[in-house]
Amino acid sequence: MATQIPDDDLRREPDPPARATDVDKQDPATPDEIPEPEAAEVESARLLANQARPELGAEGFSDQRIDELASEFIASDIGEGLEEFLRWSRAEGQLPQGSGEIY
Helix, strand or coil: CCCCCCCHHHCCCCCCCHHHHCCCCCCCCCCCCCCCCCHHHHHHHHHHHHHHHHHHHHCCCCHHHHHHHHHHHHHCCCCCHHHHHHHHHHHHCCCCCCCCCCC
């Protein structure tokens, strides 16, 4: 059996130009990178999630996602109050970054 050599058009360049390797992508957050609330913050996150649940739930957010967002919002000291949390949560979206789930 004869070995075929690929066409020159299909060969890969050993040192591709910088533009081919410098891809500016945001690294998805891993569970280890997302701050966890301190013991004193757990209750605040729970209360905030419960206040936001009717509105965010009506917009399609799952209970689990609302709890995750509330924990991150409190642990990261992103803002204060329900209205700030609702705005921030909508910006973060219904699915965690890098979840790979498709609607």
